[in-house]
Amino acid sequence: MVKTASTMVELGTPAPDFSLPATDGSTVSLSDLEGSPVLMMFICNHCPFVLHLREHLAEASRGYQERGVKVIGISANDVSTHPDDSFEKMVEEVAAAGYTFPYLYDESQDVAQSYRAACTPDFFLYDSSHKLVYRGQYDDSRPDNGTPTGADLSAAIDALLAGQPPRENQKNSIGCNIKWKAGNEPDYFNP
Secondary structure: OOEEEOOOOOOOOEOOOOEEEEOOOOEEEHHHHOOOOEEEEEOOOOOHHHHHHHHHHHHHHHHHHHOOOEEEEEEOOOOOOOHHHOHHHHHHHHHHHOOOOOEEEOOOOHHHHHHOOOEEOEEEEEOOOOEEEEEEOOOOOEOOEOOOOOHHHHHHHHHHHOOOOOOOOOOOOEEEEOOOOOOOOOOOOOO
């Protein structure tokens, strides 16, 4: 397990456009989320950091959705080296984890690169104009210490929904590096 930190994209950056297949058979695009705050999560099925948060994340995401936040999960791992992250396994994961958000497959890895995603999990919170207001960790817990609370991400969502400015103290997310296809590693990738 290689610990990789998120890239901490500049706040205010617009959400890059995307259109990806979802495990429910639909296609989801950024334009489908117009006018709503959006939480983009780069996750996968096998990563110990994601598995550590899995149950709490499923429950917290339902709460975020009830409050009007559009929640999107994206898996971008190379399935030739990590078959547990295949689209078919993603379908199984939605049911097993109880995810109520669209879980999208970024086979080309273009969307992950456009968001400058680096690790799983990697969280990006956008306001209703789709400008970045939070990027960083779920909370301070890790697979080898602590119980997930979602404190950092929840505080950012609370501030956004209350019309408050982004929190100044935002900490990198830490997780497994995205499993890039050979020769497809982005210039910002530094394991």
